[in-house]
Amino acid sequence: MIKKYRLRQLSIMLVLLVLVNYRVSRASENPPSFKVYGDSPVLDYGKSGSWNETYTDPGAVMYADGLFHMFYNGFNGWPASVQIGYATSKDGLHWDKQGD
Numbered sequence: 001m002i003k004k005y006r007l008r009q010l011s012i013m014l015v016l017l018v019l020v021n022y023r024v025s026r027a028s029e030n031p032p033s034f035k036v037y038g039d040s041p042v043l044d045y046g047k048s049g050s051w052n053e054t055y056t057d058p059g060a061v062m063y064a065d066g067l068f069h070m071f072y073n074g075f076n077g078w079p080a081s082v083q084i085g086y087a088t089s090k091d092g093l094h095w096d097k098q099g100d
Contacts (some may be wrong), residue, residue, distance in 0.1 A: 003036060009096070014063070022037045024059070028078060029042075032085075037093055041056070042068065042089075042093055042094075043056055043058065043070065043072060043087060043093055043095050043097075044091070046074060050074075051074050051075070051076070051083045052072075052073075052074020052075065052076070052083070054073050054074055054075065054076040054077065055074065055075050055076065056073070056085075057073040057075075058070060058072045058073075059070060059071045059072050059073050059084065061092075062091070067088045067089065067090060068088065068089040068091075068092045068095075069086070069087075070087045070088070070089070070095065071082070071084055071085070071086055072086075072087065073085075085097060085098075085099075086098045089092055
């Protein structure tokens with residue numbers, strides 16, 4: 001139950017971050033429009049045994065050079081070490097983790 005609630009919170013945060021960064025970047029570019037799509041997270045947890053198998057927290061999303069760029073935090077407990085991941089997307093919905 002807590003995990004589902006946390007996923008919903010993270011999804012809402014991600015959408016808000018994308019929308020804010022989208023409006024800022026739009027002054028200099030003409031990126032594709034972004035709309036809320038469903039209530040599931042757009043970035044999955046890492047694979048079993050990975051540094052982000054338990055928690056994935058979107059840190060920031062920006063639009064540049066025709067792509068959405070996301071820097072996200074991953075960790076497996078608290079307190080524990082936190083690592084930063086990087087993912088890209090052409091549409092803001094389907095993401096490719098880079099260097100995972």
